Amino acid sequence: MSRSSCALYLSLRYHQLSPNYIYERLKTTKLPYLLKLLLVQCDVNDPSQSLKELARLSIIYELILLISWNDEESAKYLETYKIMEGKSAESLMDLQQYQSNDFLTKYIDMITEVKSINKTDGQTLLHAFGSLEKILNSSNEQLSMKIGDHILVDGKHSATICYFGLVDNHPGEWIGKQYSDYVLDLSSLIRIDYSCQWVNEFDDNNQIYKNLNQIKELNVRQNLITNWSQLWIILEKYFSRLEIINVSNSRMNLDLSPSNEFIFIREFILIDTDNNYLNRLSFISEIFVERIKNLTNLSLSDNPTLIHWDPFINRLGILKHLQELIINNCGIETIKLINQDDSIELFPSLKYLYMSDNTISLYSSINELSRIKSLISFGILRNPIYGLNQLENETPKQMTIARLPNLTHLNRVSISRDERQGAKMNYLQSYEQVNFDKKLDFINEHRQYQLLIEKHSEPFKPIVNQARY
Structure with missing residues (x-):
């Protein structure tokens, strides 16, 4: 965005499809900026787990995490940062104070035109009735209320006035109300x-x-x-x-x-x-x-x-x-x-x-999951058996897919037909007959192996056995 600030944009939908992207981007890209933003757009139904992961990432890489819900909101964040670029902290605080008090200032200037109403009275009336319209439509009795009086808030909630005065860290006069029918609406x-x-x-x-x-x-x-x-x-x-x-x-x-x-x-x-x-x-x-x-x-x-x-x-x-x-x-x-x-x-x-x-460090644990026939989505990132490096994880990925026959998603990424077919072949070759003599304990542990043999026959060429029991 400038010489001293930058923003990285990330869609949660894309992040779930390619969870390693943002890690690789941060590792390969140097960010010599004073202000580093990670702008995340929530475009999935359940963002909680992904946001938790990205929050940890932001702490590690010293990023400011911003969350938006649509393209317009994302653009508004970037536009606001660009507009405010170069402004001092004092001017930003003055602008915020002006924006927050703009309506109140106009209201006080207008209501105090009535000689019998001062600024404190005006703020009290606004807190009590909620809007200028309700003040103007109120009766004389309602306007002359005092502590202990019963009032009707928003035209339907009865309440008793219990307090007029100041509230710590909040400007102006405040009114305290106790609702009389708080149970009825539950x-x-x-x-x-x-x-x-x-x-x-x-x-x-x-x-x-x-x-x-x-x-x-x-x-x-x-x-x-x-x-x-x-x-x-x-x-x-x-x-x-x-x-x-x-x-x-x-x-x-x-x-x-x-x-x-x-x-x-x-x-x-x-x-x-x-x-x-x-x-x-x-x-x-x-x-x-x-x-x-x-x-x-x-x-x-x-x-x-x-x-x-x-x-x-x-x-x-x-x-x-x-x-x-x-x-x-x-x-x-x-x-x-x-x-x-x-x-x-x-x-x-x-x-x-x-x-x-x-x-989890052994494939015997994955073999056990083959007994859960309804399992279609499995996540196992950042285990000893399955790390974050995409190249190093190719073999663990294939060994996991081959062992779980009904799996359609691994680490929230869809498994293609070609991926599954390749995983089956590599799995069969990794445990080719020369490496074991059909031991009963192996067959019991590798339930899926015998089923694949019956379906695809014995593998032609064994490869170096890299799999872990």
Whole structure:
């Protein structure tokens, strides 16, 4: 944009198709600028995971991350930076102050033309009624209100005036109102977002909760609730129809499992995105899983103490409706599904499994996933078995694709027909007959290998075996 500033533009849709692009761009391009912007356009349905990754990237490369939602907004950011280029901090602050106070200044100048109204009276009236139009249409009784008077806000909400005066760090006179019918309108709510409020307990107020039975989504992320029992009690008592719950960034002790089954919950989010507030989830109980049988989406990322796939992740396998499981950065070292007979199928509906930033190092873990027949999308970036370098990852990519026959997307990138065919051939040749004598343990571990042999016959030429068991 200038000699001292530059901007990099990135579409999230393109980023998901080519996740290595921005890393390679930053590595190969020198950015000797004082101001470096990364302008990201959110053009996908679920940008949360990608934005989290780009936020970390911005910290590492000292970029300012800007997020836009369409082309016009992206262009507006760049236009604004160009217009403001070269202006001093004082002039920018003066402009902001002028823009924010422009309406208020005009209003005060106009209303104080009435001799009996001063500036304080004018600001009080504006805060009380909300607009000049409502002031002009108010009666004499409404205009002469005082503390303790009952007023009607926006023509429908009754309230009592409790305060006139100053508020710290806010200009002008303020009016404090207490709504009289705050409970009556709660019956129309379906979503409550109570995140980042730093509360340590739920208020057991039946007068309020009796109007919340219809709530479908509850977000209590990043609060100070100390025990899971506090959450279970309030959910069982008042939120029987809850479908989505987010309790990320919590530090709750697992002191009590739920006693009732939550048949409507389909999405459970328990992610840690702040190293200062780790969930430190270390186990998943059978009782907990029994209470959320209808779950379809589960996010457990950034719980680095979870570690063990068996038995904890395997316990989630009984969730017949679970379609998406996100367990990025959980310290998981191996994937091992429990032995099962034909009557029991683990993860029967699981389509999307994302396990980036774990410590998977052996292909035996990938072999285990071939038992999940419904799996079509798998993410495994930044594991010892699969890094970020595109050239070095070509062999791991082929070995992974060949082992998972129903996979259509790897690391959120579509797998072409030619890619799959080439992966099959390379996989067969990597484990050609000369390297083993049809050992039973090999056949049991490499379930997909025998199926490929039956379909494509023995490979013609073996190549150097680079695959890891």
